[in-house]
Amino acid sequence: MTTTDRTTPGQTGRDTHAEALSLDTAVNLAEIEVLGRAALDRNALEYYASGANDGHTLRANRDDFARLRLRPRMLVDVSSVDTRTEVLGLELHSPIGVAPSAFHGLAHEQAEKATARAAAGMGSVMTLSTFSNTPIAEVGEAASGRFWFQLYLLSDRELSRSVIQRAEASGARALVFTVDAPYLGRREPNERHRFALPPHLSAPNVSTRAELAQVETDTGSQLANYFANLVDKTFTWNDLDWLRAQTKLPIVLKGILTAEDAVLAAEHGCHIWVSNHGGRQLDTAVSSIEALPEVADAAAGRVEIYLDGGVTRGTDVLKAVALGAKAVFLGRAALWGLAAGGEGGVRRTLELLQNEFRLAMALSGKQTVGQLGRDLIKR
Numbered sequence: 001m002t003t004t005d006r007t008t009p010g011q012t013g014r015d016t017h018a019e020a021l022s023l024d025t026a027v028n029l030a031e032i033e034v035l036g037r038a039a040l041d042r043n044a045l046e047y048y049a050s051g052a053n054d055g056h057t058l059r060a061n062r063d064d065f066a067r068l069r070l071r072p073r074m075l076v077d078v079s080s081v082d083t084r085t086e087v088l089g090l091e092l093h094s095p096i097g098v099a100p101s102a103f104h105g106l107a108h109e110q111a112e113k114a115t116a117r118a119a120a121g122m123g124s125v126m127t128l129s130t131f132s133n134t135p136i137a138e139v140g141e142a143a144s145g146r147f148w149f150q151l152y153l154l155s156d157r158e159l160s161r162s163v164i165q166r167a168e169a170s171g172a173r174a175l176v177f178t179v180d181a182p183y184l185g186r187r188e189p190n191e192r193h194r195f196a197l198p199p200h201l202s203a204p205n206v207s208t209r210a211e212l213a214q215v216e217t218d219t220g221s222q223l224a225n226y227f228a229n230l231v232d233k234t235f236t237w238n239d240l241d242w243l244r245a246q247t248k249l250p251i252v253l254k255g256i257l258t259a260e261d262a263v264l265a266a267e268h269g270c271h272i273w274v275s276n277h278g279g280r281q282l283d284t285a286v287s288s289i290e291a292l293p294e295v296a297d298a299a300a301g302r303v304e305i306y307l308d309g310g311v312t313r314g315t316d317v318l319k320a321v322a323l324g325a326k327a328v329f330l331g332r333a334a335l336w337g338l339a340a341g342g343e344g345g346v347r348r349t350l351e352l353l354q355n356e357f358r359l360a361m362a363l364s365g366k367q368t369v370g371q372l373g374r375d376l377i378k379r
Ligand SMILES: Cc1cc2nc3c(=O)[nH]c(=O)nc-3n(C[C@H](O)[C@H](O)[C@H](O)COP(=O)(O)O)c2cc1C
Pocket: 047, 048, 049, 061, 099, 100, 101, 102, 129, 130, 131, 150, 178, 254, 275, 276, 277, 278, 279, 280, 308, 309, 310, 311, 329, 330, 331, 332, 333
């Protein structure tokens, strides 16, 4: 099902009047998704769009946002609304960043550099995946300091160390350690059609093209095979001291979904990124927005909390911030923008969402992000 299927006929007018859709005329992220999908081949589209198994968590991320009801306040002077916030001391135009995703080269020739320029230009922040198609240093330059680095810990600790050092040297402001993927979830379309990275792309931060080619004799998704060969599955809470010793950067644990793990994260001095990996890992895991309140309670203000999963509307951003997130991050939405128009596509995506968020604040009677709290959400 595509997102347009959900759009009420007559709501956008485009179905009935057959207006040409373009980045300039797109009025929401769903329309950019249509453009982005159309620009991709089957291999890339299935990689971007798929969730694990039956896609229950993938859908729940969106549905649970839509289900929450707002309690707006009236007769507040909203002639000026300030959407700014800070993440780890970095000022953002609004609480919206870009989540890490592998292989931006599948979407656009300028790959991660286009995403980085867009995020920087919009006063946002980009999280660069370990599995980017562009070396860290080049993205760091394009991001003008507005980037975090996402780490997959590799079985090869020396290689992990060298990746962390390159991220630091390239100006990353945080290390986002992904903890929900000791193995990749089973995205069945990629198994069926044997997802493979096209020969012109590689993962220069962690391996050579020759290493990538070696997995191409295996069965099933080449990605899952490649990933299984590289990533450390033994790492536990006890090993976090090792990671801490490798870097001065703040550490964010990405993939936390429970109060229990939130307590552990805070005790280890790590910030928390609530995520189920866009429904791509453990299917039927709790949706991100449903997990957020218990995580926020458990962290009890000791560390910063972020969220990703299903964010496509300004009201989604509003709800996540009201329930305790300092910022939200866009996974697929940024990829659709990138596929639809490179840097300009990601810029347009961020601009539309920033504007929606500002309007949602105003219509809720909120002048500053600091005024967003749980009283905004119907219990
Ligand atoms: C195509 C794709 C690739 C991804 N690659 C990574 C990755 O390399 N590292 C990571 O931590 N998360 C990765 N993710 C997960 C995202 O960071 C994020 O958690 C998720 O996409 C958020 O959900 P959303 O797509 O609904 O916004 C990926 C997601 C997608 C869709």
